[in-house]
Amino acid sequence: MWIAIPLLIAGVVAGAISLIPNTTPSSPKVAGDEGPAQTVAPTSTHVSKAERAQIDEVLDKFIPAAVERKNAALAWALAGPEFRASSSLAQWKKGESPVPSYPARGTEFHGWTVTDAEPGRVIFALLVHPRPGVKIGSYTFAGQVIRRHGKWFVNRLYTTAIDNPVREGQHEVGPADFGAPGGGTTSPTKARLGSTWLIPIAGILSAAFVIPLALGIALLVRSRRRKKQIQAEGRTDLPPLPSTFKPK
Helix, strand or coil: CCCHHHHHHHHHHHHHHHHCCCCCCCCCCCCCCCCCCCCCCCCCCCCCHHHHHHHHHHHHHHHHHHHCCCCHHHHHHCECHHHHHHCCHHHHHCCCCCCCCCCECCCCCCCCEEEEEECCEEEEEEEECECCCCCCCEEEEEEEEEEECCEEEEEEEEEEEEECCCECCECCCCHHHHCCCCCCCCCCCCCCCCHHHHHHHHHHHHHHHHHHHHHHHHHHHHHHHHHHHHHHCCCCCCCCCCCCCCCC
């Protein structure tokens, strides 16, 4: 018990200290050599006027042909190597192409914005609205066009956001709606520990208290039994020393 009580007190004090939040702000000073900075490759959004006109012409043909499923042969002719590697013209003619299907409105699709651009390759985002009378919201597509032998081809096209009308209090969204917020727009939140980390500490403290207590009780019971045994035998003095013992 004398061992368990100090251990229990020490555990309680340590637990209380660990719960005290650290309000000291971190130092912005560099403690030492942190190595070379990790830089991000700059993103280019420059597309020449002539290139934009050529890409507009391709999208004006590809969206009705592929997305609206109006002309599989024309859509296949304007498809890039990524589309062709994952499908065939026969599948496109059956309506089984990897291009999303959507009832797009209009015949011109020039409102795309450049996400990244490099020579012969442009990544873009395009907002497309539905045809009148279709009860479906607008779609945002992300795609890539590449240039081969002086011509542009649609290499990939997929849906990133769906802006369907609100139905029964729920709004349908797409992957782009779950992006992380921009830097500086929200205040940082403090990290909080869950309550599960207290379980091992409670187990250690319980073991430190229960084990010595159990040993103490066992020794006490044994001592009392031994004392009763001695009293039952009528012994009150220590047994005599061996005859060979010679005091100095």
